[in-house]
C-alpha cells in the first residue's frame with residue numbers, strides 16, 4: 001500500500017509537495033499526518049473544491065500558497081494509499 | 090418584399106444579375122435594406138442569462154478559414170473554433186511534431202483548406218452527437234471531429250477527386266459518408282492523366298466515394314468509388330425511411346464544358362439528380378465486383394493514448410462502373426444547374442434546387458421506383474439510363490423566388506428553402522407544394538439550417554440563415570467586413586427574425602443539435618495513467634535531458650505554476666531541441682502553454698494529461714527565455730525558465746534542473 005501510494009505521489013503530487021518539511025508549491029508533507037486528521041487529508045485529496053469553499057483550514061492554506069490545491073483525479077483507494085505513504089514520512 | 094427589377098424574365102436575365110451582384114452590389118441587392126423587422130420580444134427569445142447554457146450547439150463551417158466554429162443557440166455566442174484543415178499556431182495544431190501528420194496528404198503537408206459542409210453522425214437517421222464530419226474542398230479530404238473532445242479525430246484524402254464539394258453527407262447509421270467530386274478529371278496512370286483538356290468528353294470522369302468510419306475509433310477508409318461520366322457534382326443527401334438504401338446527388342455541367350462554365354455549363358434546360366443504390370453498391374463491392382485502380386491517398390488518425398497522429402498510405406481504391414452493373418445508377422432530369430439536393434424527413438420526397446430555375450422540382454421516391462420498374466426512360470447519358478422527368482416528379486413549387494439553393498425541413502411537413510438572388514427564406518408545404526410564408530435575409534443567403542433539418546427527426550424551433558454578404562449590418566471594419574448569420578423563429582405561422590450574429594471565416598453550412606445530446610460526452614481531461622506517448626514524463630521524476638547527435642530531447646512537465654526542468658544548459662548552436670512537454674494536471678480547464686523566444690513555428694497549448702512536442706532551433710548564443718502562455722494561477726507570471734545556448738564548439742555539459750531554494754527533498 002505504501003509503495004502504491006509513493007507511485008501515485010511521484011506522478012500526481014511530487015511536482016508540488018516535498019516529503020520534507022518545506023514548501024514547494026504546497027506544504028511539505030513531513031509530519032502532515034500528525035498535524036491533520038486522516039479524514040481531513042482524505043477530503044483535501046478527494047474533495048478539494050468543497051474544502052476550499054467551506055473549510056477554514058484549507059482556505060488558510062490557499063491564502064498562504066496562493067495556488068489552489070488541484071483536483072488530481074484520485075480514486076478513494078489511491079487516496080488511502082497516499083495517506084499510508086504520508087504516515088511513513 | 091421588393092424584387093430586383095431585372096429578374097422577371099429569362100434564365101439569362103438571372104445569370105446577368107448574379108454577375109452584377111458579384112461586381113457591384115447596389116444594382117442587384119434587394120432594395121429593402123436594413124429596416125428593422127424585429128419585433129418587441131425578440132430579445133427575450135435569444136437572451137441566455139449569464140452563467141446559463143444555450144439550448145443547441147450550432148456547428149458552423151469556417152469556409153475559407155478551413156476550420157469548424159461552434160456557437161450556442163439561441164444566443165449566437167461563439168464557443169470555440171476547432172482547427173481542422175488549417176494550421177493553428179494558437180494551439181500548435183499542425184506545428185507540434187505530433188499534429189503535423191494530421192495534415193499530410195499524397196501532395197505532402199497541406200496547411201490550409203476550404204471547409205464547407207458540417208454533417209453530424211447519425212443513428213437510425215437521427216443526429217446522435219457523437220461526431221461531426223466536414224469536407225475540405227481544395228485538396229479533397231474529409232475530416233471527422235470527435236464531439237467528446239471537439240478535436241479533429243481523423244482526416245482522409247479522397248483520390249481521383251478534384252474539388253470535394255458534394256460531401257460529407259451521411260447514411261442513416263453513418264455506415265458511410267459520401268464525397269462527390271466537383272470537377273471531373275482524367276484518372277488512371279500518368280499516361281492516362283496527361284491528356285489535352287479539350288478531350289474532356291472522352292477522358293474526364295467523375296466519381297462519388299463512399300467512406301467508412303470505424304464505429305469504435307473513427308478511423309476512415311474508402312469502401313468504394315462509383316465512377317460516372319464527366320460532369321460536376323454539387324451536393325447530396327441520403328435516402329431515409331422509404332428511400333433508405335439510396336443516395337441522391339445533384340449534377341451540373343452535363344454540357345461537359347471545360348472552359349467558361351458560367352456560360353457554357355448553363356446551356357441545357359435540365360441537368361440531373363443522380364440516384365445511387367448504395368446498398369447494391371455495397372453488395373457488389375463485397376462480392377468482389379469492383380476493380381482496384383490507382384489512387385494514392387492518406388488516412389490520418391489521432392491516437393488519443395499516444396497523443397499522436399498515425400498515417401496509413403493507400404496506393405489504390407476500389408471502383409465500380411455503373412455501366413457494368415445495371416440498377417446501380419439512374420439520372421433524373423432536374424431544371425437548370427441544381428445545387429441543393431435535399432430529402433424530406435419521411436424520405437418520400439427529393440427536392441432539387443435549380444439555382445438558375447424559377448421553380449423547385451420535387452421528386453417522388455415511389456414514382457422513381459415505378460419508373461425504374463416500368464422502364465420509363467427518355468434515353469441515356471453516357472450509357473446510364475435517364476428517367477422521364479414527368480414520371481418521377483411529385484410536382485413543382487411555382488414561382489417560389491429567385492435562385493433557390495438549399496432546403497431543410499421541420500417536423501410538420503414544411504420545407505424552408507434559401508433564395509440567394511431574391512435574398513429570402515421561403516417556407517412551403519411539401520405535400521401541397523404551396524408557399525406559406527417568406528421572410529427576407531440580409532443579405533444573399535447561401536445555406537440554411539434547421540436543427541435536425543436534414544435528418545429523420547427535425548427538432549425545428551429555429552431556422553438559421555448563413556449569408557454571403559454582410560454590407561451595412563455591423564460596425565464597419567475596413568474593406569473586409571465580418572461574416573454573419575441570422576436566427577429566425579419558426580415556432581409560429583410566421584417566421585420571425587430574432588438575431589444577427591457575426592461568424593468567423595465564411596459560414597458556409599451548419600448543423601444544430603440539442604446540447605443535451607452532446608454535453609454528457611465531454612472529456613474533461615486525459616488520464617495521465619493512460620498516456621502512452623513515447624516521450625511522456627509521468628511526474629517530475631521522469632523529467633530528463635538527452636543528446637542524440639545534433640538532437641537534444643527534453644522530457645518536461647508543467648503544473649501550477651512551474652516547468653520541470655526550467656534551467657537547461659549545454660545546448661549548442663546547430664542543435665535541434667525537442668521539448669516533449671507533459672501537463673501533469675488532472676482537473677478540468679487547467680491547460681498550460683509553452684512558448685520559447687525565437688520559435689519559428691508556434692506555441693503549444695497542453696490539455697491536462699497530454700504530451701506534445703515543440704521543435705526549436707536556436708539561432709544565437711545566449712540565454713533564451715521560455716514561459717507559460719495560459720494564465721494558470723496567481724503565480725502564472727512566475728511560470729518561466731531559461732535555456733543557455735553556447736557556441737557549436739563549446740563543452741558546457743548538458744544539464745536540466747529545477748532548483749528550489751528551500752525544499753528538502
Ligand SMILES: [Cu+2]
Nearest residue numbers: 681717721728
Ligand atoms: Cu501555466
